[in-house]
Amino acid sequence: MERSNVDITKLQIGFGGLKVLENLDLHVDASEFLVLLGPSGCGKSTLLNAIAGLIEVKGGQIRIGDRDVTWAEPKDRGIAMVFQSYALYPRMSVRKNLSFGLKVARTPQGEIDSRVGEAAKMLRLTELLDRRPSELSGGQRQRVAIGRALVRHAGVYLFDEPLSNLDAQLRAELRVEIKRLHARLGATMIYVTHDQIEALTLADRIAVMQGGVIQQLDTPKKIYREPANRFVASFVGSPAMNFLRGRIVRNGGPAFIAGDVRFDLNGYAFRSPLSDAPAVLGIRPEHIEIIGSDHPSAVTARVEMVEPMGADALIWCRLADGTAFSFRADADAKAGAGDVLGLRFPAEAFSLFDDQSGQRL
Amino acid sequence: MRLSLTSKLSVISALLPALMVMLVVYIGATSWTAWMSLTNSRMLPNNNFVGFRQYQLLFTNDRWITSVHNIIIYGVLFVSLALLIGILLAVAIDQRVRAEDTIRSIYLYPYSMSFVVTGLVWQWLLNPTLGVQYVLRSWGFAGATFDWIVRPETAIYCLVIAGVWQASGLVMAIMLAGLRGVDDEIWKAARVDGLPKWRVYISIIIPMMGASFATATVLLSTAVVRLYDLSVSMTNGGPGIASEVPAKFVMDHLFERANIGLATAAATTMLVTVIAVVAPYLYWRARKGEVR
Amino acid sequence: MSAIALSSVRPRRVNPARWGLYAFILITALYFLLPLYVMIVTSLKPMAEIRQGHLLALPASPSLAAWVRAWTSACTGLTCEGIRTGFFNSLRILVPSVVISIVVGSLTGYALSLWRVRGANILFGAMMVVAFIPYQVFIYPLVRVFSFTGLGQSLATIVTIHTIFGLPTMTLLFRNYFSSLPIELFKAARIDGAGFYQIYARIMMPMATPMIVVAVILQTTGIWNDFILGLVFAGRDNLPMTVQLNNIVNSTQGERAYNVDMAATLLTALLPLVIYFGSGRWFVRGIAAGAVKG
Numbered sequence: 001m002e003r004s005n006v007d008i009t010k011l012q013i014g015f016g017g018l019k020v021l022e023n024l025d026l027h028v029d030a031s032e033f034l035v036l037l038g039p040s041g042c043g044k045s046t047l048l049n050a051i052a053g054l055i056e057v058k059g060g061q062i063r064i065g066d067r068d069v070t071w072a073e074p075k076d077r078g079i080a081m082v083f084q085s086y087a088l089y090p091r092m093s094v095r096k097n098l099s100f101g102l103k104v105a106r107t108p109q110g111e112i113d114s115r116v117g118e119a120a121k122m123l124r125l126t127e128l129l130d131r132r133p134s135e136l137s138g139g140q141r142q143r144v145a146i147g148r149a150l151v152r153h154a155g156v157y158l159f160d161e162p163l164s165n166l167d168a169q170l171r172a173e174l175r176v177e178i179k180r181l182h183a184r185l186g187a188t189m190i191y192v193t194h195d196q197i198e199a200l201t202l203a204d205r206i207a208v209m210q211g212g213v214i215q216q217l218d219t220p221k222k223i224y225r226e227p228a229n230r231f232v233a234s235f236v237g238s239p240a241m242n243f244l245r246g247r248i249v250r251n252g253g254p255a256f257i258a259g260d261v262r263f264d265l266n267g268y269a270f271r272s273p274l275s276d277a278p279a280v281l282g283i284r285p286e287h288i289e290i291i292g293s294d295h296p297s298a299v300t301a302r303v304e305m306v307e308p309m310g311a312d313a314l315i316w317c318r319l320a321d322g323t324a325f326s327f328r329a330d331a332d333a334k335a336g337a338g339d340v341l342g343l344r345f346p347a348e349a350f351s352l353f354d355d356q357s358g359q360r361l
Numbered sequence: 362m363r364l365s366l367t368s369k370l371s372v373i374s375a376l377l378p379a380l381m382v383m384l385v386v387y388i389g390a391t392s393w394t395a396w397m398s399l400t401n402s403r404m405l406p407n408n409n410f411v412g413f414r415q416y417q418l419l420f421t422n423d424r425w426i427t428s429v430h431n432i433i434i435y436g437v438l439f440v441s442l443a444l445l446i447g448i449l450l451a452v453a454i455d456q457r458v459r460a461e462d463t464i465r466s467i468y469l470y471p472y473s474m475s476f477v478v479t480g481l482v483w484q485w486l487l488n489p490t491l492g493v494q495y496v497l498r499s500w501g502f503a504g505a506t507f508d509w510i511v512r513p514e515t516a517i518y519c520l521v522i523a524g525v526w527q528a529s530g531l532v533m534a535i536m537l538a539g540l541r542g543v544d545d546e547i548w549k550a551a552r553v554d555g556l557p558k559w560r561v562y563i564s565i566i567i568p569m570m571g572a573s574f575a576t577a578t579v580l581l582s583t584a585v586v587r588l589y590d591l592s593v594s595m596t597n598g599g600p601g602i603a604s605e606v607p608a609k610f611v612m613d614h615l616f617e618r619a620n621i622g623l624a625t626a627a628a629t630t631m632l633v634t635v636i637a638v639v640a641p642y643l644y645w646r647a648r649k650g651e652v653r
Numbered sequence: 654m655s656a657i658a659l660s661s662v663r664p665r666r667v668n669p670a671r672w673g674l675y676a677f678i679l680i681t682a683l684y685f686l687l688p689l690y691v692m693i694v695t696s697l698k699p700m701a702e703i704r705q706g707h708l709l710a711l712p713a714s715p716s717l718a719a720w721v722r723a724w725t726s727a728c729t730g731l732t733c734e735g736i737r738t739g740f741f742n743s744l745r746i747l748v749p750s751v752v753i754s755i756v757v758g759s760l761t762g763y764a765l766s767l768w769r770v771r772g773a774n775i776l777f778g779a780m781m782v783v784a785f786i787p788y789q790v791f792i793y794p795l796v797r798v799f800s801f802t803g804l805g806q807s808l809a810t811i812v813t814i815h816t817i818f819g820l821p822t823m824t825l826l827f828r829n830y831f832s833s834l835p836i837e838l839f840k841a842a843r844i845d846g847a848g849f850y851q852i853y854a855r856i857m858m859p860m861a862t863p864m865i866v867v868a869v870i871l872q873t874t875g876i877w878n879d880f881i882l883g884l885v886f887a888g889r890d891n892l893p894m895t896v897q898l899n900n901i902v903n904s905t906q907g908e909r910a911y912n913v914d915m916a917a918t919l920l921t922a923l924l925p926l927v928i929y930f931g932s933g934r935w936f937v938r939g940i941a942a943g944a945v946k947g
Contacts, residue, residue, distance in 0.1 A: 054549050075555025087546035091568035100564070101554030148550070160546075368768075371849030375764040378757050379776060379824065382817050387783045390794035397793075406797070446681075453678050465937075466930065467682045470689070473929035473936065475878030477895040478922045481902050482688040485695070485911065486708075496708045526688070534937050579785075586787045590880040594899050611789040612881070621793065628789045639785045643778075 003030040003188050004065030004078055004155030006051060011060035013046055020046050021212045023060070028156075028190060033182050036192045037199040038209035039235070044192045045160055047209075051190065052081050052158055065155045075105070077156075080149035084161040086141045088133040094120075094144050095129040098151050112151075119150040122181070139170040146181070159191040163198065175201060196236045200224065208232045226351065230358035233282050233351055239314055241351070242288075242325035244281045248352070248361075250274055256281050256352070259321025261299055267347040271360055278355035285314060287349035288327035290335075293342030301325075303339045317341065391632065397625035404619035415626035425627060428605045431517045435606070436585040438521045439528070443581055444574070446525065447532020452562060454533070455540045465537070469530035476527070480594030483523035484510065513603035516596050520604060523591060528584060532577045539573035540566065579642055586635055607631055696720060696916040703911050719912035723920060727913050729892075729900040736917045739897030743877060745808060746893055750815035751872045755865065757816055758823020763853050765824065766831040767839050777828065784821035792885055799886070806888030814886045815876050823868055830864040831857060870932050871939040874925045894921045 006028040013021040020043050028034045036044040049055045051062060053074035062070045069077045089097050098116045107115075120126045123143045133141055142162055149157055159178075163171045179202055182189055193199055199206045200220045207217045208231075216228040227233035233241050246258030254265040254274055263281065293300050301317035304324070308331060315335055316326045327343070335341060352361040401411045419425050450468050454461055471479065486492045489508035497505035509515035543566055551561045589608035596604040598613075607627060614624035691708060697715040698706070706713075725735040732738075765773045795814065804810045834857075842852045858865075883893035892900075898921045902914045929936050 049549075052549070052553060054552060073555070074553045079553065081550070081553045083546040083550060085544050085546045087544060087550040089547065089550075089565045091565070101556065104554065104556050104560060148554075152554075368849055369770075372764050372768045372770050375760045375849065375853075376770070376776070378816075379761045379780065379820060382820055383776065383779055383783075385798070386791060386795065386817055387779070387786075390791040390798075391786075393794040394790050449677075450681060453674060453681075456674055458674065458678060462933070464678055464682060466933070467685050469937070470926065470929055471685065473874055473925040474922045475880065475895050475925070477878075477880050477899050478918050479688075481898070481914065481918050482692055484902075485915065486688060486691060491703065491911070492708060499707055526685070530685070538937075583785050586785075589789075590895075593880070594903065597903060608787060608789050608881075612792075615793050616885075624789075625793065628787070628793075631787050632790045635785055635787060636782070639782065643781060647778075 002065065002078065002153070002155040003186060005030045005032075006156055006188065006190065007061075007063040007066075008047075008051070009061045009063075011047070011050060011062065012058040013043075013050055013055065014058050019212070021050075024212070024214065026207065026214065026217070028188060030188055031186045033189045033191065033202060033204045035199040035203035035206045036190065036209060037194070037196060037206050037235075039194060042209040043212035044194075044209045046212075048158055048160055048190060048192045051077075051156070052079055053077050078154050079156045079158055080152040080154035081158040081160065082142075082145050082149050082162045084164050086133070086145040086165075088141055088144055088148075090133055093130050093132060094125060094136070094147075097133070097144055098129075098147050101148070102151060115151040115153065116147075119147040122150065122184075123147045123177075138166050139174060142166065142174060143177075146178070150185075154187075156188045156190065159189065161192055161194070163193070163195070171195075171198075178202065196238065200236070208235060210235075226360070227282075228360050230280065230282070230353045233353070237284055239285050239326060239328075241282045241284050242327075244283075244319075244323055244325065245278075245355070246281060247276065247278045248274070249276055256350075258323060259319060261319055261321070263299070263345050263347070263350075264297065265347050265350070265352075268350050268352065269348075270352075279361060280353045280355055280358075282351040282353060283325075283345060283349055285326050286328040287346060288325075289344045289346075290329060290333065291342055291344045293340060295342050295344070297344065298342030299345055300340055300342055303335050303337055303341060305337055306335060315341075317343075394625045394632075395629050397621055398629045400622055402621035402625075404621070406621055411622070415622045416630070418623060419626045419630065422623070424602050424605055425607070425610055427602050428607045428610045431604060432585065432588065432606050434517050435521055435524070435588065436582070438518070439524045439585060440578060440581045442521065442525045443528045443532050444577060446529040447577065448536050448567070450529065450533040451536035451540055454537055465533070468533050471527040472531045474527070476590035477594040479523050479527045480591045483519065483526070484595045487519050487522070510596065511600060513600050516600060516604040520588070520591055520595060523595060524584070524588075528581060531580065535573050535577045535580075536570065539570040543569060575642065575645075579639070582638060583635075586631060692915045692919050696723075696912050696919055698912055700908075700910060700912060719910070720916040720920070722910070723901070723913045723916035727901045727910075727917060729897045730904055736894060736897050736901060736920055739892060739894035740920065742887070742891045742897075743883075743894040746811050746815070746883065746887065746891065747873060747876050749808075749812045750819070750876050751869060753812060754816040754819035754823055754872055755868045758820055758868070759827040759858065759861065759865075760853065761820065761824045762827025762829075763831055763857055764849075766828040767836075767852075767857075768849070777824070780821040780824055784825075788818070788881060792881075796885065806886055806891075808887070808891050811883060811887040811891060811893075814882050815872075815879070818882065819872055819875070822871065826864055826868055826871070827861065830861055834860065866932075866935055867939040870928060870935055873928060874936075877924055 006026070008024060008026040011021055011024040012019070024047065026047075036047060038044045046055065050057050051064075053069065053072060057070060060070070061068060064077055064079065089100065092100060095116060098119060099112050102112045102115065117126075120129055123146060125140075125143055125147055128136060128140060128144070133144065136144065145162070162178075163174055166174065175198055182202075191198075191202060203220050205217060206220055206223050208215045208223060210231050216223060216232045223232060223236055227236065230243070234243070244256075244258045246256050248265070249255055249257055254268070256263040256265055256279065258281065291298055299319070301319050303315055303317055305316040307314040307316065310331070312328050312331050313333060314326050315329050315333070316324065318324050329335065353359065354361055397406055398415050399410055399412060400407055401409050401414070454465060458464065487507070487510040489495070489511060492507075494505060494507040497507065510519045547565065548561070551565060556564075587608060588606050589612065592598055592604055592606045592609050598605040598609055608631070611624045611628045611631070614620045614627065694710070694712055695703060695708075696719050697712040697717070699716060699718070702713060723735060724737050726733055727735045729736065729739065764770070765777050799805060799810045838856065839852065842856050847855065878895065879893065880895045880899070884896050887893060898917050901917050902909075
């Protein structure tokens with residue numbers, strides 16, 4: 001099986017006067033699993049469709065497997081694609097759905113049979129080959145759609161929100177299945193989703209997009225731990241990251257002042273030179289711990305509400321100045337509304353953002 | 362939800378017209394027509410039971426045989442041509458053409474007009490001395506002959522031409538709605554699979570349009586059974602009885618030829634035929650509704 | 654795959670297939686427009702020009718004389734007062750028929766959709782079946798019923814007849830529409846204590862404006878274009894325009910005045926055409942709504 005890399009340079013796409021993507025660059029390695037993550041309308045599906053050749057580009061270049069395919073027909077690009085609505089051919093059996101494209105391309109019958117058999121086996125579709133799509137469940141339909149992509153033996157597999165139409169449990173199952181498939185085939189995959197869990201679990205690298213611009217392109221771990229800006233920080237992670245407004249002061253060791261609370265910044269890896277300026281401090285709920293209010297470095301906060309979440313509990317608090325935040329605690333943590341807690345905010349888990357630009361400091 | 366007495370009375374009062382219509386008009390009139398067909402009523406209805414004699418007379422009646430013959434020719438050609446042309450027009454418009462709204466309006470406007478108007482226009486166009494034949498000859502096709510409307514063996518085809526002209530737009534509208542309902546991702550998937558466009562239509566899209574086909578076919582078929590105005594206005598059944606149709610047979614025998622028994626026998630035959638066609642369709646729709 | 658030569662040149666947008674498509678559309682559009690065109694040019698020509706000239710030629714000296722004659726003095730059988738009597742007859746039939754059939758149909762559809770009454774589905778199913786039955790089955794018994802009631806052939810009769818034969822389609826239209834509204838609306842109104850007719854008049858009908866528009870278009874074109882019912886039930890003094898038109902064209906003695914015929918035909922087609930071109934997509938919506946039976 002071919003494994004192609006994908007190179008996009010200075011890609012421009014617009015509809016009428018509206019510019020959707022402008023001068024976008026992206027490189028995907030062979031065998032890489034890249035996820036395009038972002039809210040709806042961020043341009044991620046447009047980018048995927050452009051790679052597939054389903055929409056016309058205004059400028060720039062797309063190379064797949066080191067061939068310029070900017071103006072090539074989708075079928076000649078060495079790609080295969082899986083769609084959100086499955087897009088199965090409703091009047092054809094599963095077998096026909098898998099084989100129809102190959103047949104039209106005049107692939108020898110023996111080759112068709114072996115590819116269909118192989119894909120069906122891999123996706124546990126063998127029993128279903130003679131059924132119509134309308135006789136299948138949502139999860140089975142999506143497996144057929146994936147199978148239709150697999151038989152193409154493409155260099156790049158494109159997934160356009162393939163799991164969005166499924167319920168939560170099926171989504172989790174198929175997610176694992178796709179991940180297994182990637183591990184087994186080692187194929188290049190580009191996967192569009194708005195679901196950050198899918199992105200974090202599947203991707204080798206994630207490209208977080210907004211407004212037609214890639215905000216950050218990095219490994220899931222880096223995206224989660226070191227978001228490049230406030231958008232990425234707030235979009236990734238659930239429950240969401242806390243944001244506290246305040247300013248950075250260098251006096252007496254770097255610190256972040258929010259109201260009359262002082263957060264020590266010793267241990268935070270600054271990317272930009274330190275200066276006194278208004279900023280936003282971000283911290284994920286799971287990084288705040290209870291340490292007892294008598295501890296010298298404790299920040300005190302009053303509990304407003306406790307949200308039990310099964311394995312743990314989300315505790316909503318307010319600082320003295322009224323700033324609200326939440327943190328994760330043990331499901332057994334003894335805290336109730338009105339309690340005053342002493343909390344530790346570890347500087348190495350902070351993300352500091354410029355108040356104006358929202359960029360990481 | 363239990364209804365109070367006042368609500369019940371209100372509901373019943375609202376449904377009264379429909380109930381009356383059902384009982385008096387539909388059930389009452391239909392049974393009466395069926396009963397009349399078993400009597401020897403001539404100008405005035407009577408109750409002299411004669412069994413199926415009217416039906417024997419009917420199926421030995423030249424005029425009726427011609428009518429049935431004609432309606433079969435008309436029905437088959439009209440339905441299949443209107444479907445074919447309608448689909449072609451719908452597929453053409455589906456290609457994101459310019460001025461789509463205008464083109465659609467042009468295809469559909471004949472459907473807004475009455476059959477009488479359609480019949481008269483085509484009578485005029487097909488008139489051999491002044492119409493299309495004359496135009497062809499004046500363009501230099503000296504031998505061109507297009508006199509179907511005055512020849513007994515071809516007059517019925519003229520009704521087909523006019524009918525198809527009027528109804529193709531209807532098929533186009535129904536089919537276009539169906540085509541526009543096709544998931545865009547199916548088209549994308551087909552492009553990725555490298556299928557040529559015509560192949561996508563024939564192998565994937567058209568087979569998906571079963572419901573649109575059924576709707577269009579049923580509408581066209583009802584129009585076939587009701588075919589009356591067009592025959593009256595275009596050829597008045599002529600030349601001779603060459604373009605007679607069953608609905609006209611019934612009307613003529615009821616009101617001009619004063620043969621109620623024969624007319625109602627013909628009407629009952631039409632009724633049975635229609636029910637035989639429509640009942641399975643309605644059953645299919647109802648079952649589909651349940652599945653959904 | 655690798656054998657395929659890929660072009661890196663932007664493809665030309667206009668290709669032969671596209672030209673073929675536009676040629677097809679142009680030719681078919683001309684075919685559909687031809688009768689209308691011929692009607693218009695013929696109606697504007699004097700008879701002499703029609704006899705000698707060309708069917709497709711534009712009129713040498715356009716004149717509205719034929720239109721005036723068609724409107725005021727063409728002979729419809731015995732009288733020669735033009736098609737205007739038919740026009741006004743059709744109007745007198747049209748207005749009450751449209752209003753009454755929509756009121757009755759919407760009320761029936763409302764009762765059948767939102768009020769669970771026993772036998773509602775049977776009644777509705779039966780109405781759908783009869784919508785397909787040819788008129789010829791009912792016509793003679795109905796003639797007898799109306800002559801028995803003393804109405805005979807009259808305006809009241811033809812209005813009743815249009816209401817009866819419009820009932821299945823109108824019921825279907827409104828039943829489907831009311832069924833598509835959120836049922837909570839109806840429940841809330843009942844909890845507020847509104848009665849059957851109050852909910853109909855205050856809540857449902859004001860919300861049904863789009864369906865009313867569709868129904869008006871459907872019924873107006875349907876009733877205006879009717880021929881057979883008007884012929885049988887309207888009576889000699891109320892014959893609608895379509896019947897008068899057929900009389901003008903098909904019962905003329907001597908040489909036929911094609912220009913007058915065409916002018917009369919156009920006059921008869923005018924109202925539906927105006928409604929069609931004026932209402933645009935509503936007309937299509939009406940067809941679709943009327944088409945989806947059951």
